Amino acid sequence: MNMTLLSILALLVFPGGLFLLGYGLAYEYIDRKLVARFQNRVGPRWFQPLADVVKLLAKEEIVPHGVQWGLFIFLPVVALAAALTAALYVPMAGQVPSYSFSGDLIVTIYLLSLLTICMGLAGANTIDRFSMVGATRVLTQLFSYEAPFLLALLSPAIMARSWQISEINIYTHNNLWFVLTQPIGFLVALVGLMGKLELPPFDAPEAETEIVSGPLTEYSGRGLALFRLGKDVELVIGLTLVAAFYLGGIANPLEFVLKTLGLLVVVAGLQSLFARLRIDQTVGLWWRLGALLGLAQFLFVIFWRLVLK
Amino acid sequence: MDSQTALQTAEKLLEPYGMEMIRQDDLRLDVLLSPDQLHEAVKALHDARWGYLSAIAGVDHPAPCEDAVASGGIDQEKKGQVEVLYVFCQGAAVLTLRVKVPYTRAELPTVCDVIPSATLYERELMEMFGVEIRGTPVKDRLLLPDEWPEGVYPLRKTTMIGTACSSSKDEV
Amino acid sequence: MANLKLDSNWQRILEKIRTWARVNSPWAIHFNSGSCNGCDIEILATLTPRYDVERFGIKLQGSPRHADVLICTGPVTLQARDRLIRIYEQMPEPKFVIAVGSCGLSGGVFHGCYNVVGSIDEVLPVNVYVPGCPPRPEAIIYGVVQLLNSLKSGVPKVEAVTALAGKQEA
């Protein structure tokens, strides 16, 4: 594949690297500001996430003993890389996705879960009890929300008769919004997104008052900055995916900004509404409610397609 | 039952054990006991469901100064006494069981078998006054730091550490 | 010669960015080394809507690895002393200490009690002292702002940290 200047540009600057990182930071700011405003607080200034990341990069990197040095250093890098590559298949900023092939939906979801798996591995890598428990929680939560989230994204794919995100995007663009025809799917996808990003009420893995900060307890400086950036990027990609599938596709940048911002407001509202669920309650909620609803939605769509064909 | 009747029932209950009963004021009754009668008295109170154990307080009575000076103060360690107060409360009535224990043989039976939650008070007593509680379920330190020297009981008058004037760290 | 000059102003720019970032996102961790918790609830009050330190980027972190500023209260009881030092050692460079409350400064009311070391600066190098029993939330925020100003004017000398190392061995 000839790495033309355009594709390098796409990878490094526009829909890929710098733009996405900046956009992720902006969304993290909006999210923190909204949650603070819901809690009647003033909330951070606009450049806060940028200042946090730059400060963390400038801090000393402590590698605790009893830890595989290589794994400790490279896991954050892999996590951020996975998140960034996932962005290439998603209609970022209203443009056509820079790379798309049939079946890239599955690859994107896999790449997003790779980030969470890296987080879990990072937790299990150290001997510190808190990160050990955080790691087990991250992975338990991963297995619990992965299936419903996948089902919720597959239903529109079936309606659009293709696994390619760009095609699904076009299909949803010129048909009725899926949020109206498949409301359950939208709900499960949105709540699944909150589980994937470990936002409250599903933030058991890094419950500050119980296990310090879960798998990231031992990380400081560069590693922590990369993980936080990975999380921000994952937030943006997640929102774009759900917006592309359920809110009638993304055709131009304005639509992209409006739809993802709307979803972000809803997510921030949900965040400040609920108490943190215990890990067994989250798993219970997901398997009993999430999976069943997702499955029902899935079967309904298949049945609809068979009848409609 | 109001406090007067409560105190009367307490007096009747402790009649066989108490060496001496003093009525401090209309709400407080003190009963002097010897160490070996303590356990039965507590058991009797507990079985009659008389109030609850509010606290176990230790009071140090070092040997009176004159004979301490006469004996050169070395065996002042020997002659002092620790008075242990078991305070039971029922509404406004307060019943105190007073037990005197000499430094030399400072040991008491535990009451944890009757009142399980007394374990914390007993541990604090052991640490602060050096009164050995026979049979208490947990013996290790409650309040003092791990590196605190053995045998130094802070609340005894004889140990003059960390007095307000000199916060001498080296003794610690 | 040229690259040296280049290096110097390149270094200066980098240093300015670093200081800007450190001044604008000081993450804090709170440790109570024996305080009566009057100061602790005032520190916590600074997070709540009326004072809300998140406006300045101050976030209370759980793990010492994530924190830059150690907000410490209490006259350092003997039991809490080695834990306090261990927490300080776990914090990555550049780290700072704010002693809050008159207990942390001089042992306060508990000066002379047998189980108390006295003041925090006998155990850690302290950058900012916030007197008061307890200091008002505004006073604590003012203390943090003073720390940030001292950062802006120049990173406090490094030997302050080595002083601790020296003390450790002694």
Place this chain on the structure above:
Amino acid sequence: MEAQKSGEKFVVPIGPQHPALKEPGHFEFTVDGEIVTGASVRLGYVHRGIEKGTEDRTWTQNIYLLERICGICSHVHATAYVLGVEKLAGVSAPPRAQAIRTVTAELERIHSHLLWLGVAAHEGGFDTLFMYSWRDRETVMDLLELISGNRVHYSANVLGGVKFDLDVDKMDAIRRGLDFLEERTHHYMKVVTTDETFLARTRGVGLMTREQAETLGAVGPTARASGVQRDIRIDAPYAAYPDFPVQLITDSGGDLLARFVVRLKELFECYRVIRAILDQIPEGELTTRVPRRIPAGETISRVEAPRGELFYYIKSNGGEKPERIKVRTPSLCNWGTVVSVAVGHKLADMPMLLAGIDPCFSCNDRMVRVNRDQSSQLWSWEDLRQYGIKYYR
């Protein structure tokens, strides 16, 4: 988790170090298979040696030392001490001083309960309730600052009376503040009893039956939530409580939800009592003379702190300094009940039981040592909870 022999205790105090009792705790359970055979608590992280300190200070200096045992209920410590010393000296403070002491005590109870509501919600991850309840708590902190000059440690008490007076506009400010707080408390009562995720964390958690609470000497709202009729303000009224009686608030639930409800109902009771006192506050002096040397003797002074019964034993040998002051804080009882109630339960129930009693959860040491016959594992709070979940799955 493989059993690691990490003797190294990695103690990270998280969140508000909040020793409502004298010292934050550290729990150890001895286990025989699944059943907990013994539990013990290790305090001492905040132990400053106050009782020894009181023997080196004069009677007036001790007020300021004893007030700083606990920052949340500092006034109630001073009141217990001052009432005891006045009883010894055979003096009694004038009625107006007693009334002002009671008003400050009830205002402190409001601030302590709102604080606990916020911290308990924060423990359960419900930060919005934490932020809202602490925002409203600022109102009562302003009132306390208005009448006493300081938000925490108001040192209202002097031997023989009170330092400040309540004039008309201060009383109006208090009444306005209370109206706002009462309306907010109704809102919190609704939130605590209807919010689904909150109920999932509190209903049926840490159950303690009435007999257990009574015999084990549980005190304060934790006991009253199990139906125990025990409130010193009613059993042995002190200060101005005889003239302004308080109703006893109990709940039969015995679980964490019941404790939330009891504390919120107590808030309503505080508003009522304060308003009653402010309406008919007796006129008169603020202080009486108390001799420098307190006559020899000993007394016991019991007061109802926000967390339960606070016990003071004061002994004087006629000098300028007390011979012995024994302080037993309410949370020591609650820790005690947990230590004994834990025996017989399955290990998997431990986190819920401890959170249920909730004396001072956030200052608990996050470290539970489980000695399983010979291999002693050091589990963090969460490992225990994890173990519980796996056990019940």
